[in-house]
Amino acid sequence: xxxxxxxLKLLGMWASPFALRVKLALGFKxxxxxxxxxxxxxxxxxxxxxxxxxxxxxxxxxxxxxxCESQIIVQYLDEVYSATGPSFLPVDxxxxxMARFWAAFIDDKFLVSWLKAGRxxxxxxxxxxxxxxxxxxxxxxxxFKECSKGKxxxxxxxxxYLDIVLGALVAWMRTAEVRHGxxxxxxxxxxxxxxxxxxxxxxxxxxxxxPDIDRLVEHAKVREAEVAAxxxxx
Amino acid sequence: xxxxxxxLKLLGMWASPFALRVKLALGFKxxxxxxxxxxxxxxxxxxxxxxxxxxxxxxxxxxxxxxCESQIIVQYLDEVYSATGPSFLPVDxxxxxMARFWAAFIDDKFLVSWLKAGRxxxxxxxxxxxxxxxxxxxxxxxxFKECSKGKxxxxxxxxxYLDIVLGALVAWMRTAEVRHGxxxxxxxxxxxxxxxxxxxxxxxxxxxxxPDIDRLVEHAKVREAEVAAxxxxx
Numbered sequence: 001x002x003x004x005x006x007x008l009k010l011l012g013m014w015a016s017p018f019a020l021r022v023k024l025a026l027g028f029k030x031x032x033x034x035x036x037x038x039x040x041x042x043x044x045x046x047x048x049x050x051x052x053x054x055x056x057x058x059x060x061x062x063x064x065x066x067x068c069e070s071q072i073i074v075q076y077l078d079e080v081y082s083a084t085g086p087s088f089l090p091v092d093x094x095x096x097x098m099a100r101f102w103a104a105f106i107d108d109k110f111l112v113s114w115l116k117a118g119r120x121x122x123x124x125x126x127x128x129x130x131x132x133x134x135x136x137x138x139x140x141x142x143x144f145k146e147c148s149k150g151k152x153x154x155x156x157x158x159x160x161y162l163d164i165v166l167g168a169l170v171a172w173m174r175t176a177e178v179r180h181g182x183x184x185x186x187x188x189x190x191x192x193x194x195x196x197x198x199x200x201x202x203x204x205x206x207x208x209x210x211p212d213i214d215r216l217v218e219h220a221k222v223r224e225a226e227v228a229a230x231x232x233x234x
Numbered sequence: 235x236x237x238x239x240x241x242l243k244l245l246g247m248w249a250s251p252f253a254l255r256v257k258l259a260l261g262f263k264x265x266x267x268x269x270x271x272x273x274x275x276x277x278x279x280x281x282x283x284x285x286x287x288x289x290x291x292x293x294x295x296x297x298x299x300x301x302c303e304s305q306i307i308v309q310y311l312d313e314v315y316s317a318t319g320p321s322f323l324p325v326d327x328x329x330x331x332m333a334r335f336w337a338a339f340i341d342d343k344f345l346v347s348w349l350k351a352g353r354x355x356x357x358x359x360x361x362x363x364x365x366x367x368x369x370x371x372x373x374x375x376x377x378f379k380e381c382s383k384g385k386x387x388x389x390x391x392x393x394x395y396l397d398i399v400l401g402a403l404v405a406w407m408r409t410a411e412v413r414h415g416x417x418x419x420x421x422x423x424x425x426x427x428x429x430x431x432x433x434x435x436x437x438x439x440x441x442x443x444x445p446d447i448d449r450l451v452e453h454a455k456v457r458e459a460e461v462a463a464x465x466x467x468x
Contacts, residue, residue, distance in 0.1 A: 053339065053373060065328055072334045079327040093313040094299055100306045105287065139287060 008033035009061040011047050013040055014211055015219050018070040019058040020168040025074045027205035028159055029085035071103055074164055086158040095147075099154075102143045103165045110136040111169070114184075118176075119227070130182075134189065140166070141190040148192075152199055159203070167200050175216040242267035243295040245281050247274055248445055249453050252304040253292040254402040259308045261439035262393055263319035305337055308398055320392040329381075333388075336377045337399045344370040345403070348418075352410075353461070364416075368423065374400070375424040382426075386433055393437070401434050409450040 010026065010033055012019030026033050038047055038057050050059045050066035059066050060073045067076050078088040089096050113136050116129030147154045147162060154162035173184045185193040200206060244260065244267050246253030260267050272281055272291050284293045284300035293300050294307045301310050312322040323330050347370050350363030381388045381396060388396035407418045419427040434440060 053343075062328070067328070067331045067335075069335055069338060072331050072338070075334065076327055076331040079330065093310055094296075094301070096313065097301045097306050097310040100309065101301075101303055104303060104306070109287075 005063075007061075007063050009036060010034070011036050011038050011044070011050065011059040011061070012057050013038050015216060016057055017168045017172055018056075020171070020209060020211070021070040021164050022058045022060055022073050022077075023209040024164045024168060024205065025077045025088065027209055028088075028164070029077060029081050031077070031081065031084070070168075071107070071165060074161060078161070086155065086160070088155065088159075088161040088164065090155075090160065098147065099161045102140075102147065102154075102162055105136075105139070105143070106162075106165050106169075110140060114176075133184065137184055137190050137193070141193050144190075144192050144196060148196075153196070159200070163200060167206065170197055170201060171211050171213060171216055173197075174213050175220055178213060178217050179220060239297075241295075241297050243270060244268070245270050245272050245278070245284065245291050245293040245295070247272050247291050249450060250291055251402045251406055252290075254405070254443065254445070255304040255398050256292045256294055256307050256311075257443040258398045258402060258439065259311045259322065261443055262322075262398070263311060263315050265311070265315065265318070304402075305341070305399060308395060312395070320389065320394070322389065322393075322395040322398065324389075324394065332381065333395045336374075336381065336388075336396055339370075339373070339377070340396075340399050340403075344374060367418065371418055371424050371427070375427050378424075378426050378430060382430075387430070393434070397434060401440065404431055404435060405445050405447060405450060407431075408447050409454055412447060412451050413454060 008026070008031060010019070010022055012022065012035060014037060023035075036044070036046070038044060040057070043055060046061075047057065047059060048055055050061060051057075051068045054068060056068070058070055058073060059068050060076070061067075062076075062080070067073050074088060089099055110133065113129050113132035117126055117133050118129070120126035120129050143162075144154060147160075148156065151157050153159050154166070159167075177183050185197050187194050201210070242260065242265060244253070244256055246256065246269060248271060257269075270278070270280070272278060274291070277289060280295075281291065281293060282289055284295060285291075285302045288302060290302070292304055292307060293302050294310070295301075296310075296314070301307050308322060323333055344367065347363050347366035351360055351367050352363070354360035354363050377396075378388060381394075382390065385391050387393050388400070393401075411417050419431050421428050435444070
């Protein structure tokens with residue numbers, strides 16, 4: 001529970017994996033909060049005022065003060081609520097640096113490659129994106145081995161920073177699997193991550209906030225059709 | 235000074251602003267270290283083994299263990315040597331989140347726009363880059379006001395995380411000024427940052443590691459000619 005008088009408000013969007021990171025972090029810390037669903041085609045004044053630089057979700061408003069950017073919010077929650085629930089970042093500075101390194105890799109390499117695979121301008125670019133995505137998955141498999149040290153999660157016995165950062169993408173991976181038959185984490189390429197996904201997906205804090213895959217599939221189809229229409233109209 | 239038996243080795247490249255961040259952090263903390271200049275056209279085995287994911291400088295090797303990515307290294311040094319020299323990150327979690335937010339902005343918006351201004355594929359793209367760069371400068375001017383609270387540095391009375399992250403780019407800003415006559419921080423657009431640059435540049439820890447502007451100008455000319463030749467050959 002939030003400390004005496006603490007007010008936590010999350011501006012999110014149900015399909016956003018970045019907003020999901022914050023929901024997961026709040027859930028693992030056992031914090032109560034008010035959730036505000038944003039319409040990204042008609043952003044609220046509160047969102048525009050709280051994140052004037054990027055105008056994006058998620059924004060966590062803590063006692064009236066906004067914090068933006070999912071990875072920064074998760075670290076913020078970990079620092080403010082250090083005595084509540086599990087610690088997301090390891091205590092050891094070297095392990096903290098490694099967690100930050102892999103979190104950056106997830107957004108800057110894995111996710112960027114994956115988006116290229118889906119939204120590349122040419123078939124060639126898309127194929128390149130697929131190749132880079134699978135290379136990133138193999139790298140992440142090594143990262144899991146290094147960070148978990150034989151334990152169930154990136155964070156060891158309990159979930160940590162990387163479980164949240166990568167775990168928030170799991171629903172979108174399932175969506176890609178349903179739509180395109182491509183399984184990013186499989187028993188052949190990444191046996192440790194395949195088992196991790198299963199384990200992570202069963203945690204009650206995860207079940208509580210995971211978006212519905214069918215709804216995500218529909219959402220992805222609509223988005224794709226809009227993007228295609230925009231390209232034709234250009 | 236590094237603690238008993240601590241061995242710090244920095245793999246860098248003289249013109250790299252990212253390696254410069256680490257030099258600045260080590261300097262402000264008053265730490266001794268071994269510096270290894272890398273030839274980026276013929277990377278050492280040590281660099282390739284220490285940073286197999288990105289194969290880039292800077293890498294800080296601390297007692298044999300490599301830490302990569304400039305912002306992560308600066309945070310690592312701040313955590314390991316918390317009792318030595320100034321603290322780079324603020325103590326308050328909200329202010330820490332703000333420092334991380336602006337550091338991400340410097341790399342993801344300011345620097346990306348600036349690179350677009352210099353390396354855009356068309357004149358239109360370059361012009362767009364220039365516009366975005368100046369918009370980012372105005373945003374950074376606001377960030378300085380917010381973080382410094384009327385004191386000389388982003389970190390307040392002494393240099394902090396953002397002074398290092400942005401300060402490492404100052405030499406390249408001067409180089410752009412010499413080459414193209416464009417002054418990024420000026421008295422009109424960003425009077426606070428203009429004064430900050432001057433103040434920062436006079437610190438002895440900064441003077442000790444700043445690359446020579448004439449040499450950077452030459453380096454930039456050669457790089458640009460190579461890029462142009464590569465485009466013609468494609």
